[in-house]
Amino acid sequence: MGPAAGVNLGHAMAYTPTELDSPFARLGGEEPVRRLAESFYDQMEATEPELAKLHQLDAEGRVSRQSRDNFGLFLIEWLGGPRNFSATRGHPRLRMRHGRVPIGEGMRDAWLRSMGRALDEQGIVGDVRGFLDARFAEVANFLRNVP
Numbered sequence: 001m002g003p004a005a006g007v008n009l010g011h012a013m014a015y016t017p018t019e020l021d022s023p024f025a026r027l028g029g030e031e032p033v034r035r036l037a038e039s040f041y042d043q044m045e046a047t048e049p050e051l052a053k054l055h056q057l058d059a060e061g062r063v064s065r066q067s068r069d070n071f072g073l074f075l076i077e078w079l080g081g082p083r084n085f086s087a088t089r090g091h092p093r094l095r096m097r098h099g100r101v102p103i104g105e106g107m108r109d110a111w112l113r114s115m116g117r118a119l120d121e122q123g124i125v126g127d128v129r130g131f132l133d134a135r136f137a138e139v140a141n142f143l144r145n146v147p
């Protein structure tokens, strides 16, 4: 049985992704998702240098091409697009892959601020934005591994 008529669902999410109506589709496919990944690291470099320095950096001190591409491929898959991250890098196992990175509340919040700025810069608004904000917050919190 679903909720009774007239039940106030209050904060229930306005958007529940399905295979066809995925966040990947709503964002417009691979190019926009790759742009989000680029924007994310550009914002991180500009505003959260301590967090940026935890990443693999290139000769110019920028977050490396490899790191940007890995995260872009991950996002494409995680948002419901082609599964090329798993095909090339294996199961995401995010907690394991972040094992060498000390993530406390400070780094979690710095990560989320960088992503928030990138989502703003890319003009991502509305239901899909609400969905992404909530999911990123959940995963970032789950990745905390120091008090």
Ligand code: HEM
Binding pocket: 051, 054, 055, 056, 057, 064, 067, 070, 071, 074, 089, 092, 094, 097, 098, 101, 102, 103, 107, 108, 109, 111, 136, 139, 140, 141, 143, 144
């Ligand atoms: C909570 C704070 C977080 C911190 C401090 C953090 C930090 C890092 C660092 C330092 C790397 C290594 C990149 C490199 O070596 O250049 C990395 C990789 C990665 N992170 Fe995070 N991360 C955080 C949250 C997240 C979240 C929320 C997601 C997913 C939604 C995510 C997904 C990834 C992925 C997919 C990789 C690449 C893994 C690979 O291909 O090996 N991270 N992260």
